[in-house]
Amino acid sequence: MATYSIGVDLGGTNLRAAAVDASGRMLDKVEGRTNFTEGREAVLGDMVAAIETLRALHGAAGLAGVGVSAPGFIRIRDGFITNCNHLPYLENFPIQDEIIRRLGAPVILENNANAAALGEKWFGAGREVDDLVLLTLGTGIGGGIICGGRVLRGYVGMAGELGHITVVPGGNPCGCGNRGCLERYASATAVSAMARLLQLGDELSAEDVHDLALTDSPAGEKAREIWRIVGESLGAALATLVNTFNFPLYLLSGGMLPAWHFFAPAMMHTLERRSFTYRATRDETRIAPALLDNEAGLYGAAYLAWGEGR
Amino acid sequence: MATYSIGVDLGGTNLRAAAVDASGRMLDKVEGRTNFTEGREAVLGDMVAAIETLRALHGAAGLAGVGVSAPGFIRIRDGFITNCNHLPYLENFPIQDEIIRRLGAPVILENNANAAALGEKWFGAGREVDDLVLLTLGTGIGGGIICGGRVLRGYVGMAGELGHITVVPGGNPCGCGNRGCLERYASATAVSAMARLLQLGDELSAEDVHDLALTDSPAGEKAREIWRIVGESLGAALATLVNTFNFPLYLLSGGMLPAWHFFAPAMMHTLERRSFTYRATRDETRIAPALLDNEAGLYGAAYLAWGEGR
Secondary structure (H helix, E strand, C coil): CCCEEEEEEECCCEEEEEEEECCCCEEEEEEEECCHHHCHHHHHHHHHHHHHHHHHHHCHHHEEEEEEEECCEEECCCCEEEECCCCHHHECCCHHHHHHHHHCCCEEEEEHHHHHHHHHHHHCCCCCCCCEEEEEECCCEEEEEEECCEECCCCCCCCCCHHHCECCCCCCECCCCCECECHHHHCHHHHHHHHHHCCCCCCCCHHHHHHHHCCCCHHHHHHHHHHHHHHHHHHHHHHHHHHHHCCCEEEEECCCHHHHHHHHHHHHHHHHHHCHHHHHCHHHCEEEECCCHHHHHHHHHHHHHCCCCC | CCCEEEEEEECCCEEEEEEEECCCCEEEEEEEECCHHHCHHHHHHHHHHHHHHHHHHHCHHHEEEEEEEECCEEECCCCEEEECCCCHHHECCCHHHHHHHHHCCCEEEEEHHHHHHHHHHHHCCCCCCCCEEEEEECCCEEEEEEECCEECCCCCCCCCCHHHCECCCCCCECCCCCECECHHHHCHHHHHHHHHHCCCCCCCCHHHHHHHHCCCCHHHHHHHHHHHHHHHHHHHHHHHHHHHHCCCEEEEECCCHHHHHHHHHHHHHHHHHHCHHHHHCHHHCEEEECCCHHHHHHHHHHHHHCCCCC
């Protein structure tokens, strides 16, 4: 009888894997910085080794399956990644089948933001609801939509690309071909770029811009203006999402959350102004920080491994 | 045993009701222009009378239930309309309970765009898919989202307000409080307003602007420019929808469809440019006209009356 599953999170810099029991208790975790530049074979080898370590610890007989959370556009049906800036050598390669072949265990591949949304729904900030939207604010912006407790995947598994909601139609060009994507105004990359434009520094991280915003200085004023722009952009995207879904919960996660008190006022003000649905359902619509931090994808992937029918 | 249901469509100018069998065959239809200015009691009386006429024709014993498609923001759980520009006297009134009381039959209330989307899914252009989005281009713009064969309602039933997707952030103010809503650029009202601004005429309908666009003249050129703006706005909204849902089908319906060949090129060009997901799933993503015209809501309401579990 299955007693645990394994979730794997193939992140931009780290590879992590965890054994999680059916109630969402994490039994064991292995993690390490993977040398992604070594190519496909190295990454696949590391993933399989991490899974095998956990399987050896907890027994092959009790393993329900393996869920893999990966970045990029994923064709769920086909089990491969079609587009990923960070791991180009994994594109259009049958990664799911290859891991299955090496492990001899059921494996399911999922986009990392979808996996994180699933993790938050089952074990995090979304436990009380069946429907939620998660925006992951990182280097880029990902989105995960949970509808009736399940990931809303779309036809080939590419739903939830919410970082590419247009918030400024004629705005900054985005790698996706669009202009003025949310990702260009509210990601860590966007915060750094704005800091550069405002001559605050060439190499400032979102964390640096947060620290700067704490200071009582002209630079602090500029940094707070950056967070206001982040908030307005998030508010505009949330207005579209609230009007579209009327879900009870919208979560934000990622490394920018410490700046919540700087961007949230503009975000809520913009949402309030732009969305009639929000104004009409204020008591039933919550915008909140996610809870599981960077472990959400790991939990979600592990959950997925049990199969959605459990 | 139930052999038919009754769908009612409470439109902006007409009230229609139809008896529909379980296979989607329309057995009978009653329709008339209702004097909406006479107030709540007149509208309720007309609705109940139309339903009773059909029930008398087909027998009370065989009636599965009644579905009512109505405009405005509807709180499905509570069975009432919270906001409706056309029928203010129906706001916050227990319309569903009141019809149930008068008829002694099960009644379910649904937003008209949601009902139309359901009609198209079961009996129209969406029969081959389980997931679709419908945009109804009329005086305003409504939206209906079908996910797994069911209406995506959201927490209180207000999901799918797609006419208020922002397509021009600093753009024309909208009654909803937002600026630059899709509805302000791609509804019949918006087409008339643009015709006025371009000094083509003060009272031109969308149909007039369509006819004008057919002419080889400076006015015809301006009219074609209006349809280009309509197309670009629809393309921007569709990009957000495709990025969000990755559904196989997006339908457009309403009185503006005859102008399809004028607005579709700009719409498809904008969608193509703005949505990576569309470019990556072109063969699996269809943008198409709806099929059931103004009867979609009637079919959808009748379908709904059978209960979603059938």
